[in-house]
Amino acid sequence: MRRLVKLAMQKPELASAMLLLLLVVLFQFRSDGVFLSVNNVRGFLGLLPETALVAVGVTLLMISGEFDLSVGSVFALMPMTMAVLVVAGWPFWVAVMLGLMLCALIGFLNGWLTIRFDIPSFITTLGMLFMARSLTVVISGGFPPRIKPGEVPSWIFVGFVDEGGLIRASVLWFIGIAIGMSLLLSRTNFGNWVRATGGFLPAAAAMGIPTGKVKIACFMICSVLAGFAGMIQSLRLNSFLPSLGEGMELQAVAAAVIGGTSLYGGVGSIIGGLIGAILIRVIDNGMVMSQVDGNWFKFAIGALTIFAVVGNAWLRRRGRAMKVETDK
Amino acid sequence: MTTPIIETRELHKWYSGVHALKGVSLKVESGEAVGLVGDNGAGKSTLINILSGLHHQDSGDVLVEGRPADIRSPKDAMRLGIETIYQYNSMVPLMTISRNVFIGREPLKWSIWGIGILDERKMREESVKAIADVDLHLRSPDALVGELSGGQRQGVAIARAMHFKSKVMILDEPTNHLSVKETAKVIGFVKGLKAQGVTSIFISHNMHHVFACCNRIVAMALGKVVLDKPAAETSIEEVSALL
Numbered sequence: 001m002r003r004l005v006k007l008a009m010q011k012p013e014l015a016s017a018m019l020l021l022l023l024v025v026l027f028q029f030r031s032d033g034v035f036l037s038v039n040n041v042r043g044f045l046g047l048l049p050e051t052a053l054v055a056v057g058v059t060l061l062m063i064s065g066e067f068d069l070s071v072g073s074v075f076a077l078m079p080m081t082m083a084v085l086v087v088a089g090w091p092f093w094v095a096v097m098l099g100l101m102l103c104a105l106i107g108f109l110n111g112w113l114t115i116r117f118d119i120p121s122f123i124t125t126l127g128m129l130f131m132a133r134s135l136t137v138v139i140s141g142g143f144p145p146r147i148k149p150g151e152v153p154s155w156i157f158v159g160f161v162d163e164g165g166l167i168r169a170s171v172l173w174f175i176g177i178a179i180g181m182s183l184l185l186s187r188t189n190f191g192n193w194v195r196a197t198g199g200f201l202p203a204a205a206a207m208g209i210p211t212g213k214v215k216i217a218c219f220m221i222c223s224v225l226a227g228f229a230g231m232i233q234s235l236r237l238n239s240f241l242p243s244l245g246e247g248m249e250l251q252a253v254a255a256a257v258i259g260g261t262s263l264y265g266g267v268g269s270i271i272g273g274l275i276g277a278i279l280i281r282v283i284d285n286g287m288v289m290s291q292v293d294g295n296w297f298k299f300a301i302g303a304l305t306i307f308a309v310v311g312n313a314w315l316r317r318r319g320r321a322m323k324v325e326t327d328k
Numbered sequence: 329m330t331t332p333i334i335e336t337r338e339l340h341k342w343y344s345g346v347h348a349l350k351g352v353s354l355k356v357e358s359g360e361a362v363g364l365v366g367d368n369g370a371g372k373s374t375l376i377n378i379l380s381g382l383h384h385q386d387s388g389d390v391l392v393e394g395r396p397a398d399i400r401s402p403k404d405a406m407r408l409g410i411e412t413i414y415q416y417n418s419m420v421p422l423m424t425i426s427r428n429v430f431i432g433r434e435p436l437k438w439s440i441w442g443i444g445i446l447d448e449r450k451m452r453e454e455s456v457k458a459i460a461d462v463d464l465h466l467r468s469p470d471a472l473v474g475e476l477s478g479g480q481r482q483g484v485a486i487a488r489a490m491h492f493k494s495k496v497m498i499l500d501e502p503t504n505h506l507s508v509k510e511t512a513k514v515i516g517f518v519k520g521l522k523a524q525g526v527t528s529i530f531i532s533h534n535m536h537h538v539f540a541c542c543n544r545i546v547a548m549a550l551g552k553v554v555l556d557k558p559a560a561e562t563s564i565e566e567v568s569a570l571l
């Protein structure tokens with residue numbers, strides 16, 4: 001038991017991974033095998049990279065000790081900007097780069113305002129949530145821009161890569177980015193600074209880490225990932241809607257927390273945020289496939305989030321109690 | 329007379345209305361162990377925060393080894409060989425010992441624009457060595473700092489400063505909230521510094537601790553230096569009477 005508690009403490013994402021496995025088996029059984037059918041997995045793998053990329057960015061930012069509520073709006077603003085530019089005659093790649101740069105700018109503003117005026121990022125990014133959403137509607141001009149299929153090389157992001165039409169390019173993009181982010185956090189000096197900044201700010205600052213810049217960088221990465229994810233979704237659906245990604249910010253926070261990321265910073269992992277995001281998708285999809293009333297979805301996510309936070313707090317207390325024992 | 333390793337001239341510092349330092353001039357000779365004492369709010373932390381780059385003086389000069397030093401950040405102070413150990417602020421509890429030892433100064437296998445891959449083996453090996461050098465014995469460099477006792481944590485902080493070849497070590501109330509046994513350990517570390525030729529400035533409210541490991545006593549009251557004598561020429565009674 002003690003070893004189990006200790007392991008769960010060091011790897012909080014482990015419990016979520018086990019729950020995930022359990023749910024997959026349960027849904028497969030309850031849906032009479034439809035859950036893991038090719039058709040359902042295809043749909044699942046289409047949506048997953050989009051929500052998981054947002055969760056990855058939010059997880060990184062939360063580890064640095066900050067929040068971003070504007071990711072859902074940025075998720076819509078980036079593809080809208082890109083589509084409007086393409087319709088106006090700009091080359092696709094230039095439009096993509098400009099869209100991503102706008103995201104980086106929003107991330108920079110989120111971070112700079114938060115640090116410069118020493119205000120909670122909860123508030124800064126809540127403001128940005130409204131502003132970015134409003135901008136999205138304004139630049140769409142009320143009419144969603146239309147891009148003809150084939151007009152832009154969207155296959156690079158969302159084309160199927162296998163013969164059977166199961167896996168899209170977005171899955172590969174997502175895997176690459178997730179591995180990159182995970183290495184950035186665990187194997188580089190930047191990752192060390194992120195953890196130190198979120199773990200104990202005065203220590204990080206006293207050791208000469210540019211904590212403000214580190215946080216701003218995390219805000220920027222988070223925004224760019226959200227925008228990139230929104231672009232993938234829009235290209236997959238081939239529609240550019242101002243309402244895209246509404247409510248996404250809280251799902252991303254839930255994913256991070258379910259994966260073991262602390263709300264106080266310093267604790268968490270990219271893989272944890274990822275597992276959290278997969279769990280949310282599995283619950284959403286599995287409930288539909290097992291013909292449970294879809295309105296229970298938000299209830300389930302909410303309950304799971306609370307359960308995860310309570311569970312992690314309990315583990316940490318247990319861990320502390322254990323240390324006292326080993327001291328003697 | 330030799331050049332002082334650290335000299336301050338007429339330092340003034342205001343905190344929005346509070347005049348925390350009112351012209352502090354101080355010389356610290358190389359190899360000395362200076363005990364800095366004074367009542368709460370006397371300005372001790374303010375003075376050392378200026379030396380360690382957390383704050384900047386409103387007027388006055390700091391000289392390091394005789395040269396004017398413009399210390400604007402903790403990095404600047406570290407570059408000049410000044411390391412500071414605080415009561416709490418020097419370690420991240422949820423990170424491992426080896427990661428803590430190298431925070432902000434990580435050895436890299438390769439890098440672009442200062443960001444790169446950590447050389448974790450080197451971090452582990454060198455932190456083990458640094459810790460052994462201050463006579464601290466810990467099981468593993470992969471243990472979390474949060475699992476260490478308060479005294480062990482200060483030991484790791486001192487080991488870190490030694491590893492980076494600090495010339496001056498400032499310790500701001502490093503024994504607060506420590507048990508008697510742990511305090512003795514930290515006092516032992518401070519005595520060890522003198523043996524290794526490191527200059528130290530030790531701040532404490534406990535006169536016995538200060539007299540036990542320092543050879544010079546500086547007392548501050550209300551933002552001014554009120555006493556500056558070799559430890560042998562003063563006594564706990566004389567210093568206490570001034571505060």
Ligand SMILES: Nc1ncnc2c1ncn2[C@@H]1O[C@H](COP(=O)(O)OP(=O)(O)OP(=O)(O)O)[C@@H](O)[C@H]1O
Pocket residue numbers: 343344346348366367368369370371372373374375
């Ligand atoms: N960041 C700050 N903002 C405003 N006032 C401050 C700040 N830091 C210190 N002061 C004030 O400056 C004066 C000197 O404080 P300082 O912390 O240097 O004293 P100290 O000698 O270290 O005291 P202690 O023994 O309690 O640590 C005090 O009046 C304090 O209230």
Ligand SMILES: [Mg+2]
Pocket residue numbers: 372373374500
């Ligand atoms: Mg103080």
